[in-house]
Amino acid sequence: MSRFFTTGSDSESESSLSGEELVTKPVGGNYGKQPLLLSEDEEDTKRVVRSAKDKRFEELTNLIRTIRNAMKIRDVTKCLEEFELLGKAYGKAKSIVDKEGVPRFYIRILADLEDYLNELWEDKEGKKKMNKNNAKALSTLRQKIRKYNRDFESHITSYKQSADEDAEKNEEDSEGSSDEDEDEDGVSAATFLKKKSEAPSGESRKFLKKMDVRARDEDEDSEDSEDDEDWDTGSTSSDSDSEEEEGKQTALASRFLKKAPTTDEDKKAAEKKREDKAKKKHDRKSKRLDEEEEDNEGGEWERVRGGVPLVKEKPKMFAKGTEITHAVVIKKLNEILQARGKKGTDRAAQIELLQLLVQIAAENNLGEGVIVKIKFNIIASLYDYNPNLATYMKPEMWGKCLDCINELMDILFANPNIFVGENILEESENLHNADQPLRVRGCILTLVERMDEEFTKIMQNTDPHSQEYVEHLKDEAQVCAIIERVQRYLEEKGTTEEVCRIYLLRILHTYYKFDYKAHQRQLTPPEGSSKSEQDQAENEGEDSAVLMERLCKYIYAKDRTDRIRTCAILCHIYHHALHSRWYQARDLMLMSHLQDNIQHADPPVQILYNRTMVQLGICAFRQGLTKDAHNALLDIQSSGRAKELLGQGLLLRSLQERNQEQEKVERRRQVPFHLHINLELLECVYLVSAMLLEIPYMAAHESDARRRMISKQFHHQLRVGERQPLLGPPESMREHVVAASKAMKMGDWKTCHSFIINEKMNGKVWDLFPEADKVRTMLVRKIQEESLRTYLFTYSSVYDSISMETLSDMFELDLPTVHSIISKMIINEELMASLDQPTQTVVMHRTEPTAQQNLALQLAEKLGSLVENNERVFDHKQGTYGGYFRDQKDGYRKNEGYMRRGGYRQQQSQTAY
């Protein structure tokens, strides 16, 4: 039996006694009220009776008792359940505990439980015998309790201390364990009294000992102790007794030290610890330490560590009186850079150091070369500040970064003799020799690209509906300005590749912005004289269209990487589409052949492609080209994942399908909110164009069995609308479109119009277009035309003839339009009719079969196939003869079918003429 077990059982009986005490409370009268079981801290205040406290503690003790029982019968599952309940109950009692201190019995159970579990864990054979549930519960519980006990470490160690004392004392006093262990039921008052008298003495002794320990351990290496503690709680309990003992004591000491971290002693110890760490135990614990450091960030050690490098290095930056030369500064810079990327380097401090270095360099007039070099490094370390890719820069860092880049650009522009380049080797750098041109290693383009990425990240991570987002968005102008400056710089000095890259960056910041000025200018043809000065000044800025044209053409001509060109083309198309230059946009899209191979591109480019297609579709819609609009939007809308495809949000549905890692990647691909395309607008445009196509089509092919759907999504919406048991006035955009479709089906264009264009829809959709009124007039006209077509399809069978004037009155279209629409229908053989010129009427030919005739035809077809199938069965029985027979039959029937239909038509048309 290990020592643990004995202590465990000892205290177990103790606490079970105390647990019992509460249960017997009503019987025991006054005894129950005495919080014997509480830790000694409460001794002075315990006389006050607090019902809330009693209640809570009773709850706890009851639970503890169940746990004890479960422990006895080795029911770990039960233990786990009860332990969870206990944790909850403890949470409830939190307020009281805060007042009173942690109750001793609670600590006891925690300690005992852990010991017990460790013991079980060690007992391999026992474990094997254990059933599955128990074994599982054991490992869970063990983990849980270890985690949980971390919060109570100090209490537990102090408790264990006292428990040891008690045990010793018990032995000394020859207090037979039989007496204590004997049972939980019969508890005499005597034991209580004994206990009571025992406890304080034990405590006092413990105190003494504690003091002792503290005194003794003060000089000891506290790091050791902590490590030891880690070791023994972490891994095994098979250590020998003495080790255990020592570990515990020292752990206690460390506790005490930790509790008062402000004392000088502690600081010293901590510093010493650091050195120790670095020297002695580095090899053994480096891993562990690193982890600890990561974990402890912001913890109690943080302050000490934060201070250390500063203390260590700041004074040492340059020894007083050292002459500050290029060499020294460069050496220092390298020194600082060495630390970069290593674990445990304080990145914030590094940035500060670098900035200090710049100042020193500037003060000592070391020349621009050095400053540029250091600035490059500052920006790089600013980017490095965040340990992983997902997190975004803090605003102050971001501000610093922008400033820094601006300053760098200032210097570069001011000193055209500085050469900056990635390919300049460290050795061939020329930082101070003023005679030759200065050469500095570093790439301004990469920095700017990185800056752009960071900006995107910031925008992605800001709530788009907050003021904060607006604030961040204001930085966009600055970002653009920087990009422009870099562009100018690179145009002078950079290679074509670099120019392409910066152009693309510029394009990416331009393509989605609607150029209101250019738009205005287009609307009002230049008159020159009447315009004010300011207007002219504004107008002098380059049209974004021209700008895009210039940048893109350059990229088309010079770029050798496919990706940049693809992006540029897409942006160009997007820009065209945004400004309603439909034909240019379409031609560019068709010429680029992107549709064929876009699926091989990487996801961000695909997202861009999707965005472009959508913009193209919306553009077509604005021009009144419903069919093109529908085709462009079909792919995006039919999947039902428009949101995902446009990179405007993740779908909840697929959340289970992807793991954390994938989700992170996808999150990084999201388009910032200010680039979003309004999804409702997109859907509305799609549905309306689908309606304009589908409703006449449906009317024309009402009785056709093999009619195909043009738009599945639209049909889905219609069906949803039909399923509604009670149809109220439409609320959402979809309901509006469905209601409008229904009206259009009847050829009622006015109702349709009022459903599509009204206050609600204006607010939701139409007002979002730059030229809302133009779109609306276009839409009205489309609705009139398509309604006319639908009307003719649906009701042609009712008319013998209809006057075109009536139609033009009904649909408020002028006569030529009506004439052209009907002529087109006749030409396309959609409408079996002829125009009677003198009377301006449409004469129906009535050759379309009626519903019944259609049904009969379909039935005939079906019967044909039925017979065919039946004959196959017959074949099986008849063998080859049947096959011959069938062939003959087949041919015969085919002929017949052909004859029949043809004959029918002929006959009909003959009667019509």
Place this chain on the structure above:
Amino acid sequence: MASRKEGTGSTATSSSSTAGAAGKGKGKGGSGDSAVKQVQIDGLVVLKIIKHYQEEGQGTEVVQGVLLGLVVEDRLEITNCFPFPQHTEDDADFDEVQYQMEMMRSLRHVNIDHLHVGWYQSTYYGSFVTRALLDSQFSYQHAIEESVVLIYDPIKTAQGSLSLKAYRLTPKLMEVCKEKDFSPEALKKANITFEYMFEEVPIVIKNSHLINVLMWELEKKSAVADKHELLSLASSNHLGKNLQLLMDRVDEMSQDIVKYNTYMRNTSKQQQQKHQQRRQQENMQRQSRGEPPLPEEDLSKLFKPPQPPARMDSLLIAGQINTYCQNIKEFTAQNLGKLFMAQALQEYNN
């Protein structure tokens, strides 16, 4: 005939439909060994069934109920009925048997015939030849030999001619159902086709003399009815619906045949394979002479013949198609008559 004439009082047109039913019944259900030759329905029952549908049934939903009465010689007299409550999801544990027993007990207390003689069901465009109907009628007929199922067609009735038909399963079908073997062979052996699945029993509607007298009197007093649904020329809707349903069934039939076809092909294929394997085995055995031959049953166990598709469904579908065709035929015949009449009237007026 007298009784039938009496019936004319209650609904203006019932006589015609019953006459038709009777005629057909004779034509089809010619099998002499049937327990019931004629069904005599009380006017009350007819009205109750109509009312039941009016109140509870709508669209494709069907209503059902129990028929009560007694058997007199070879005539089944239905004197009363009561409806089944509509099924809803909430009362899944509703005990039908309990409900029936209690209803019948209660009716007995008020001195009404309480003998269970069958059940009735409404139908939607005559689509009643289903598996459910077959099963329940089988269990009825199994338990009570005389029981019939009354099919009430509310749509036809609404058009002006009461449509009420009594059906029974033929003894042949009863045999097949009892054995629960619907494989092609069993049906072939039973020599059953869709025409001989159900037999229609002629119906006579009977009213008491007092009611008849009252009807006569009322007929004299009342003016000509405003609406003559019977003469309505609008036929397309009804015909279209029927065609649609017919088409659906034909589709089903087609599928069924395709299924059967694949089954046939599979069996023949497997038989060939089996032959090959047997031959191989024989060869093997010849090579290693002296060993005892392996039992052939093993093979047939190894290669289970494909499950033959149950042919009952296709029989039912065929039956259903037949009903539709009858319906359409009847309907078109009537309509043609009407159209000619209308034409004649038109010409006369002109």
